[in-house]
Amino acid sequence: xxxxxxxxxxxxxxxxxxxxxxxxxxxxxxxxxxxxxxxxxxxxxxxxxxxxxxxxxxxxxxxxxxxxxxxxxxxxxxxxxxxxxxxxxxxxxxxxxxxxxxxxxxxxxxxxxxxxxxxxxxxxxxxxxxxxxxxxxxxxxxxxxxxxxxxxxxxxxxxxxxxxxxxxxxxxxxxxxxxxxxxxxxxxxxxxxxxxxxxxxxxxxxxxxxxxxxxxxxxxxxxxxxxxxxxxxxxxxxxxxxxxxxxxxxxxxxxxxxxxxxxxxxxxxxxxxxxxxxxxxxxxxxxxxxxxxxxxxxxxxxxxxxxxxxxxxxxxxxxxxxxx
Amino acid sequence: xxxxxxxxxxxxxxxxxxxxxxxxxxxxxxxxxxxxxxxxxxxxxxxxxxxxxxxxxxxxxxxxxxxxxxxxxxxxxxxxxxxxxxxxxxxxxxxxxxxxxxxxxxxxxxxxxxxxxxxxxxxxxxxxxxxxxxxxxxxxxxxxxxxxxxxxxxxxxxxxxxxxxxxxxxxxxxxxxxxxxxxxxxxxxxxxxxxxxxxxxxxxxxxxxxxxxxxxxxxxxxxxxxxxxxxxxxxxxxxxxxxxxxxxxxxxxxxxxxxxxxxxxxxxxxxxxxxxxxxxxxxxxxxxxxxxxxxxxxxxxxxxxxxxxxxxxxxxxxxxxxxxxxxxxxxxxxxxxxxxxxxxxxxxxxxxxxxxxxxxxxxxxxxxxxxxxxxxxxxxxxxxxxxxxxxxxxxxxxxxxxxxxxxxxxxxxxxxxxxxxxxxxxxxxxxxxxxxxxxxxxxxxxxxxxxxxxxxxxxxxxxxxxxxxxxxxxxxxxxxxxxxxxxxxxxxxxxxxxxxxxxxxxxxxxxxxxxxxxxxxxxxxxxxxxxxxxxxxxxxxxxxxxxxxxxxxxxxxxxxxxxxxxxxxxxxxxxxxxxxxxxxxxxxxxxxxxxxxxxx
Numbered sequence: 001x002x003x004x005x006x007x008x009x010x011x012x013x014x015x016x017x018x019x020x021x022x023x024x025x026x027x028x029x030x031x032x033x034x035x036x037x038x039x040x041x042x043x044x045x046x047x048x049x050x051x052x053x054x055x056x057x058x059x060x061x062x063x064x065x066x067x068x069x070x071x072x073x074x075x076x077x078x079x080x081x082x083x084x085x086x087x088x089x090x091x092x093x094x095x096x097x098x099x100x101x102x103x104x105x106x107x108x109x110x111x112x113x114x115x116x117x118x119x120x121x122x123x124x125x126x127x128x129x130x131x132x133x134x135x136x137x138x139x140x141x142x143x144x145x146x147x148x149x150x151x152x153x154x155x156x157x158x159x160x161x162x163x164x165x166x167x168x169x170x171x172x173x174x175x176x177x178x179x180x181x182x183x184x185x186x187x188x189x190x191x192x193x194x195x196x197x198x199x200x201x202x203x204x205x206x207x208x209x210x211x212x213x214x215x216x217x218x219x220x221x222x223x224x225x226x227x228x229x230x231x232x233x234x235x236x237x238x239x240x241x242x243x244x245x246x247x248x249x250x251x252x253x254x255x256x257x258x259x260x261x262x263x264x265x266x267x268x269x270x271x272x273x274x275x276x277x278x279x280x281x282x283x284x285x286x287x288x289x290x291x292x293x294x295x296x297x298x299x300x301x302x303x304x305x306x307x308x309x310x311x312x313x314x315x316x317x318x319x320x321x322x323x324x
Numbered sequence: 325x326x327x328x329x330x331x332x333x334x335x336x337x338x339x340x341x342x343x344x345x346x347x348x349x350x351x352x353x354x355x356x357x358x359x360x361x362x363x364x365x366x367x368x369x370x371x372x373x374x375x376x377x378x379x380x381x382x383x384x385x386x387x388x389x390x391x392x393x394x395x396x397x398x399x400x401x402x403x404x405x406x407x408x409x410x411x412x413x414x415x416x417x418x419x420x421x422x423x424x425x426x427x428x429x430x431x432x433x434x435x436x437x438x439x440x441x442x443x444x445x446x447x448x449x450x451x452x453x454x455x456x457x458x459x460x461x462x463x464x465x466x467x468x469x470x471x472x473x474x475x476x477x478x479x480x481x482x483x484x485x486x487x488x489x490x491x492x493x494x495x496x497x498x499x500x501x502x503x504x505x506x507x508x509x510x511x512x513x514x515x516x517x518x519x520x521x522x523x524x525x526x527x528x529x530x531x532x533x534x535x536x537x538x539x540x541x542x543x544x545x546x547x548x549x550x551x552x553x554x555x556x557x558x559x560x561x562x563x564x565x566x567x568x569x570x571x572x573x574x575x576x577x578x579x580x581x582x583x584x585x586x587x588x589x590x591x592x593x594x595x596x597x598x599x600x601x602x603x604x605x606x607x608x609x610x611x612x613x614x615x616x617x618x619x620x621x622x623x624x625x626x627x628x629x630x631x632x633x634x635x636x637x638x639x640x641x642x643x644x645x646x647x648x649x650x651x652x653x654x655x656x657x658x659x660x661x662x663x664x665x666x667x668x669x670x671x672x673x674x675x676x677x678x679x680x681x682x683x684x685x686x687x688x689x690x691x692x693x694x695x696x697x698x699x700x701x702x703x704x705x706x707x708x709x710x711x712x713x714x715x716x717x718x719x720x721x722x723x724x725x726x727x728x729x730x731x732x733x734x735x736x737x738x739x740x741x742x743x744x745x746x747x748x749x750x751x752x753x754x755x756x757x758x759x760x761x762x763x764x765x766x767x768x769x770x771x772x773x774x775x776x777x778x779x780x781x782x783x784x785x786x787x788x789x790x791x792x793x794x795x796x797x798x799x800x801x802x803x804x805x806x807x808x809x810x811x812x813x814x815x816x817x818x819x820x821x822x823x824x825x826x827x828x829x830x831x832x833x834x835x836x837x838x839x840x841x842x843x844x845x846x847x848x849x850x851x852x853x854x855x856x857x858x859x860x861x862x863x864x865x866x867x868x869x870x871x872x873x874x875x876x877x878x879x880x881x882x883x884x885x886x887x888x889x890x891x892x893x894x895x896x897x898x899x900x901x902x903x904x905x906x907x908x909x910x911x912x913x914x915x916x917x918x919x920x921x922x923x924x
Contacts, residue, residue, distance in 0.1 A: 029789075030788065030789040030792045030793070031786075031787075031788025031789050031791060031792040032788070035788045035791045035792055035795075036787070036788065036791065037397060037476075038791055038795045038826060038827070039791060039795075039805075039807065039827060040397075040827070041807070041816065041817055041818065041819040041820050041825065041826075041827045042476070042479060042480055042810065042816065042819070043397075043476050043479055043826075044479045044819075044826065045826045045833065047474065047476060047478065047479055048826075050471070050474055051474055054474055082389045082398065083389045083390065083538065083539070084389070084390055084392070084395055084534060084535060084538060085535070085538050085540075089540075090559070093559040093560065094559060094560050097560060152597075152600060155604070156600055156603060156604055159604065162604070162606070163597070163600040163601055163603075163604045163606065164592060164597055164600065164601055164606075165561065165590060165592075165601075165606070166560075166561050167561070168606075169379070169381050169562075169588055169590070169606065170379075265593050265594060266594065266597065267597070268590075268591070268592045268593055268594075268597050268601070270558075270559065270560025270561040270591070271560065273593075274386075274387075274560065274591070274593040275387075275560065277593065278386050278387075278593070281758070281786075281787070281788075282398075282788075283788055
């Protein structure tokens with residue numbers, strides 16, 4: 001219990017630190033939301049000054065921070081200059097779309113990485129393993145952006161997939177089955193881009209963790225006792241190799257909100273990516289800070305889940321924390 | 325026979341009643357149209373007769389941020405609000421660039437040009453069916469002019485720092501009293517959306533006007549006078565507008581406009597993705613195309629038409645830091661400013677720029693070389709007698725020599741331009757990193773100036789940081805920027821040419837004009853503001869263009885063409901050089917096949 005309490009306090013402190021730092025950095029960035037209007041010959045500097053005052057951009061930083069914290073406690077996460085609304089609702093709606101994409105991609109990547117990685121480790125050094133290593137190395141060096149663009153070109157050339165967005169125009173007139181098909185088709189390419197970019201890393205970790213365990217004396221002994229290879233791999237070896245993989249899974253969870261931003265922008269997916277990119281360029285600072293905070297919550301949450309899983313999976317951690 | 329006819333009539337009336345009842349259900353404020361057609365004064369538009377029905381899908385680079393004309397400052401919101409949802413009293417025709425009747429059928433100007441009397445169209449209704457009258461206009465101007473509302477329109481309605489006053493004569497007549505004579509007062513009304521008093525008066529008195537009409541507003545709480553009204557907004561994805569059944573325009577055959585049943589705006593966050601969506605048939609029209617993308621689409625033309633509307637109103641230029649920095653200036657900056665203040669130095673730079681190469685390499689020929697701020701797209705105000713000197717390095721060298729500059733040889737054999745103190749001429753040009761065209765232009769300029777022995781660095785900077793440097797901290801040598809006039813009229817650029825203006829970029833917001841030629845420009849711009857005939861104003865503005873050409877405070881470079889495209893099925897598609905380039909006649913656009921973009 002104390003173990004969890006300690007982790008929770010750490011998480012809260014981390015969130016506080018992140019919020020202070022993002023606030024500070026966003027204040028340090030040159031320019032503000034209303035600067036673009038300075039180039040509009042039809043808006044006077046007096047109007048600009050009154051707008052800045054209306055949104056309290058002329059107040060000192062600690063006061064702005066205090067206002068912001070109070071709005072976080074109300075669940076609003078600050079106020080967007082561009083949308084003239086609280087940031088919270090802006091982020092929630094889009095975070096849902098992002099999660100739909102990233103959860104699917106993460107599950108898909110893990111579902112592929114585990115069996116393939118184990119298989120690769122089992123055939124260590126032989127040709128299937130070598131071929132796979134070559135393929136993962138290739139995918140590792142291709143940036144996510146290039147992968148997404150490549151898939152888009154594929155979509156335009158073949159006309160098999162839509163070139164972006166969440167649903168087609170006229171979606172509301174489709175039958176339920178066709179609606180599902182439409183969403184799946186729209187998700188296919190961004191999910192593929194995300195899964196393909198995270199798969200090689202996962203594969204390599206699974207392979208390395210398994211390979212390390214497979215050489216262990218207790219497994220050789222088990223093999224000598226005539227335990228079937230399948231049981232050996234999936235029941236004993238995987239459990240022994242689970243520790244680093246659980247930590248990695250925590251990271252995967254942590255990246256759910258922040259890992260897909262580029263792909264979303266390229267594939268015009270209505271998630272957090274396009275919103276945050278625009279907010280960063282427009283200096284809509286509270287939207288940016290809100291987005292960072294939300295991503296941090298996920299990161300902290302992902303690590304927390306990993307810690308809990310480790311606590312369950314590894315008796316050494318339990319005894320260590322009990323000893324303290 | 326008679327009974328049969330009577331029963332048909334009853335059925336038809338019943339159906340009409342049902343339709344009206346359905347409409348009233350979705351719009352609680354709706355009034356069933358009881359007025360006979362004769363009481364409505366519909367505006368008849370010329371042009372190809374279209375086919376009612378269908379949907380048009382357009383992509384927007386970013387989501388609109390609001391549906392509230394008072395707080396809309398971003399381009400997508402303005403495009404949606406002014407292009408499709410709202411209407412103005414007097415409208416500037418985007419094709420002819422002249423004013424034409426809109427919500428006002430006519431206007432009369434008093435002999436002293438201080439009073440504009442506007443007569444409203446009869447039988448006008450907001451998109452929720454509520455009648456519109458002079459009280460709505462009074463309310464609208466009260467809101468725009470209220471300092472506590474912070475409407476960006478307020479600055480437009482101040483003439484010489486004093487507000488316009490509005491008075492109602494009767495339900496259809498209004499008098500606008502101007503604080504000082506203003507030659508083209510009717511142009512002020514373009515783009516000023518008329519607000520529904522019945523929906524906005526309450527939030528206004530409660531001080532909550534800025535927060536109303538956010539994108540999440542339920543459709544029945546929103547009303548406008550434009551061709552389309554709000555139907556649905558899906559965050560991050562699309563904004564769906566539907567036909568306004570009370571719109572006040574008709575076609576030559578008496579069919580009430582708009583033709584389209586629905587107008588969908590898709591949010592597509594990058595310009596390349598917009599091209600892809602257009603190519604794959606998801607969207608029906610596309611505008612703001614770069615020359616590269618235009619050529620790409622032109623090459624692969626499959627069922628769409630590409631249009632080049634010619635040079636728009638964007639002018640790109642480079643300017644030097646001529647601010648009076650006082651104590652703040654470092655000795656190095658003071659030395660550089662000595663060069664920049666020398667008119668011969670600026671003239672030499674202008675003579676060195678290869679404008680034709682800029683047009684060819686940056687815009688692939690789809691652009692126009694510029695020697696002044698008025699582009700060839702703005703025929704009415706372009707001063708054709710401003711000289712267009714050809715590129716001449718010899719003449720540039722002569723001018724520099726006259727100004728006390730000379731050349732020495734560097735250790736690597738390059739010829740280096742040095743000032744009278746023997747210091748080499750080196751400076752940097754800021755440019756916006758997000759604008760590939762301008763960065764390319766700056767690099768070409770760097771090459772051109774190298775031939776004069778000037779060492780120029782190009783510094784691409786994130787846009788807002790750039791604006792802060794230029795307008796606030798003033799820590800820069802030179803900057804390459806572009807401005808887009810909202811209107812072809814010179815008044816839209818008043819703050820660029822007045823020395824007191826915030827966008828008088830080379831030395832903004834001066835208390836007194838720093839130079840005699842700036843004082844002359846101030847005087848000319850103020851004179852043309854109150855001059856009453858086009859000829860008088862043109863003569864004054866021609867002189868402003870001459871002063872700019874003589875003194876080169878901005879070295880004008882080039883203007884891109886307005887490039888657009890539409891599916892072959894879209895009728896009445898004519899790209900204009902004024903914003904909104906493609907949707908300016910959205911009420912007349914129609915789908916030849918009656919359907920429009922649909923799911924694939």
